Amino acid sequence: MVGYYIDAGDEHVSELITPYLWQDYGLSTLLKKETRNRNYGKDLELLLIKYYVEGKFSSYLPHEPKVNNYMSKSKDIGVDIAVTKDLFHDRNEFERREFIVDSTLHAIKLIRDKLKKKKLDINFESLIKDIIEISEEYLKRLEPYSKV
Numbered sequence: 403m404v405g406y407y408i409d410a411g412d413e414h415v416s417e418l419i420t421p422y423l424w425q426d427y428g429l430s431t432l433l434k435k436e437t438r439n440r441n442y443g444k445d446l447e448l449l450l451i452k453y454y455v456e457g458k459f460s461s462y463l464p465h466e467p468k469v470n471n472y473m474s475k476s477k478d479i480g481v482d483i484a485v486t487k488d489l490f491h492d493r494n495e496f497e498r499r500e501f502i503v504d505s506t507l508h509a510i511k512l513i514r515d516k517l518k519k520k521k522l523d524i525n526f527e528s529l530i531k532d533i534i535e536i537s538e539e540y541l542k543r544l545e546p547y548s549k550v
Contacts, residue, residue, distance in 0.1 A: 403442055403529065404506065405450045406430050407480075411457020418491060419455055422502050427543050429502050429536075436536050442529045445522035449529075450480035451509045456487055467509060469516050479517070481509040496541070503537040 410416035
């Protein structure tokens with residue numbers, strides 16, 4: 403249901419954010435494991451959070467989170483989010499995990515607000531509740547997420 407995409411300005415910043423999402427204890431890994439058998443409605447297959455990470459060769463950094471259009475045929479929607487040095491790179495590990503959680507929840511709420519008028523079968527409240535519960539465990543982890 404919730405997926406992530408990274409567009410990084412260079413390999414170093416890509417390696418900086420990747421463990422917080424996909425490795426053994428990344429949020430995406432935990433969400434997939436914990437929500438795979440849950441149903442949040444029939445009108446949303448993928449909620450894609452696209453992180454545009456500031457680096458040496460960044461080509462696009464949205465000033466504000468930008469919600470893309472809902473695609474009824476594929477039942478998906480995305481949100482573009484900038485990941486800057488101030489928000490992520492210069493933070494400690496716990497603050498980085500907080501950024502991932504906060505930006506995920508913020509993206510879901512932005513999508514919920516955008517799609518509210520469309521009367522779609524999507525249970526955003528249940529999705530948000532589940533992500534908050536899973537995120538509590540994610541934030542408690544003591545393992546180092548980055549090599550930096």
